Amino acid sequence: MFFPQIRRYSVQVAAEIVNCLREGGPVVALESTIISHGLPYPANLEMALSVEQLVRAHGAVPATIGFVNGRAKVGLSQGDLEALARPGEKYKVSRRDIPYVMARQLTGGTTIAATMILAHRAGIDVFATGGLGGVSRPFELMDVSADLDELSKTPVAVVCSGPKSILDVARTMEYLETKGVPVATLADGPKTLNVPGFYTRDSGVASPFVLENTLEAARLVHSGKDGMRLENGYVFCVPPPADIALPAEYINRVIAQTQQEAEQLGVSGKQLTPFMLGRINEKTDGLSVKCNIEFVRNNAVVGSKIAAELAQLRS
Numbered sequence: 001m002f003f004p005q006i007r008r009y010s011v012q013v014a015a016e017i018v019n020c021l022r023e024g025g026p027v028v029a030l031e032s033t034i035i036s037h038g039l040p041y042p043a044n045l046e047m048a049l050s051v052e053q054l055v056r057a058h059g060a061v062p063a064t065i066g067f068v069n070g071r072a073k074v075g076l077s078q079g080d081l082e083a084l085a086r087p088g089e090k091y092k093v094s095r096r097d098i099p100y101v102m103a104r105q106l107t108g109g110t111t112i113a114a115t116m117i118l119a120h121r122a123g124i125d126v127f128a129t130g131g132l133g134g135v136s137r138p139f140e141l142m143d144v145s146a147d148l149d150e151l152s153k154t155p156v157a158v159v160c161s162g163p164k165s166i167l168d169v170a171r172t173m174e175y176l177e178t179k180g181v182p183v184a185t186l187a188d189g190p191k192t193l194n195v196p197g198f199y200t201r202d203s204g205v206a207s208p209f210v211l212e213n214t215l216e217a218a219r220l221v222h223s224g225k226d227g228m229r230l231e232n233g234y235v236f237c238v239p240p241p242a243d244i245a246l247p248a249e250y251i252n253r254v255i256a257q258t259q260q261e262a263e264q265l266g267v268s269g270k271q272l273t274p275f276m277l278g279r280i281n282e283k284t285d286g287l288s289v290k291c292n293i294e295f296v297r298n299n300a301v302v303g304s305k306i307a308a309e310l311a312q313l314r315s
């Protein structure tokens with residue numbers, strides 16, 4: 001039987017991306033929750049545009065992903081990016097929200113989990129962002145980001161600066177181990193042993209694997225995905241460069257204060273991350289947002305290199 005309406009529900013992939021993938025070229029997926037909910041306007045829009053430019057400058061095609069009026073789009077236009085960046089009603093779309101956003105024809109930014117799903121549908125293997133969701137610090141809440149389960153079942157490599165440091169990094173690593181997700185940190189000097197902590201270069205938690213360079217990262221994906229046909233994703237952690245990272249003691253103090261505030265105000269669930277990031281920005285006089293933007297840019301460059309190495313390994 002033929003369902004003509006199914007076409008309307010499928011993922012819309014920009015022509016430039018389709019062409020690049022057909023030729024086996026490098027494409028880097030980019031998420032949009034960071035635009036709609038992670039950063040303030042207009043810094044979010046500037047970040048989105050500059051990250052796309054950076055990916056191009058490093059020889060790959062950017063594919064920013066999101067929902068526009070209920071349509072799943074891989075390769076958002078400038079108008080789409082503006083709609084997601086401007087203040088106003090926007091949905092934060094994770095896996096469970098996809099059918100609702102489509103049925104209601106809503107516009108929303110995709111989380112790491114939802115971006116992985118759409119990237120995989122389009123045939124994209126590498127995705128760059130800022131920080132991974134994880135297990136929240138108040139353990140009694142049992143708040144575990146859907147990003148972690150997605151990584152266990154969708155074969156996309158996520159390049160990030162570790163789990164967001166507002167989270168419980170040690171428990172996040174344990175959870176990923178249980179789910180069979182390889183987490184590897186790209187060495188940034190001989191001292192790299194631990195996963196980075198988003199705003200900081202070192203979370204204090206050991207990295208399961210430490211890799212020398214982007215070629216090694218590409219080899220991991222090539223072996224696991226192409227060789228063994230494993231269906232899990234990969235986390236590649238990139239420490240924020242020393243000149244933009246924030247001192248651990250300082251930022252951890254701000255995080256702890258903000259955590260208390262969130263508890264007092266009863267903020268939880270999908271509102272918790274945007275609340276924390278927003279308040280931390282106010283308390284650091286914009287320093288946290290500046291740092292966040294710079295390491296997303298850095299991760300986009302690393303993601304472009306991994307995508308290029310992977311394309312080379314497959315040729």
Ligand code: PSU
Nearest residue numbers: 033034038111112130131133145270273
């Ligand atoms: N990276 C950032 N800022 C963000 C995010 C990532 O630098 O806001 C987003 C990602 O989309 C990630 C989401 O999937 O935060 C996690 O949200 P939660 O903790 O509610 O699962």
